[in-house]
Amino acid sequence: DAKTTQPPSMDCAEGRAANLPCNHSTISGNEYVYWYRQIHSQGPQYIIHGLKNNETNEMASLIITEDRKSSTLILPHATLRDTAVYYCIVRVLNAGNMLTFGGGTRLMVKP
């Protein structure tokens, strides 16, 4: 799996959009970008994944650059419950192997 780089921490005001960046410059053509988050003392939670087109679901939007070397996870209206560590992971779809977690970004949503 390709390596990813994320800022260690970010703050966001409640109600504002949270934009979490991820660099994955060594991503291969068949690798997808996955995002998970981990709220304190809970297991990781799947958020979204994508290959090259932008994706949106009820939780977030994923913007992937045209060269696929970076992406941004967008939480459109952050709430206090979105405070968590967000992990960007690059892997082949349906690979079935274990997920490799980097350091992630600790997002603190403040009132």
Next chain:
Amino acid sequence: GAVVSQHPSRVICKSGTSVKIECRSLDFQATTMFWYRQFPKQSLMLMATSNEGSKATYEQGVEKDKFLINHASLTLSTLTVTSAHPEDSSFYICSARRLAADNEQFFGPGTRLTVL
């Protein structure tokens, strides 16, 4: 949606005792389950891969005789921490890989182990 449970959610034990943690896939079958360990303010680290009906595969540095893994059915894997010591205190998380074309993985809520 696919649900994975872990039991217990929290356990405190004395040094030298053994602790068993269960990981169950509640509404799907899982041929493979992964066990992770997470120390405070650190990321998840894979300990071992558990395959139904066969021996687990351990990551480098993880003692197989200390962390016993049993995957006896398609919905249950257990991790037993034998002769636990304070340094084994950690957050243990399992994930289950769904037996389906998507091979999607789902995480359990984790088990907080504290060894006194």
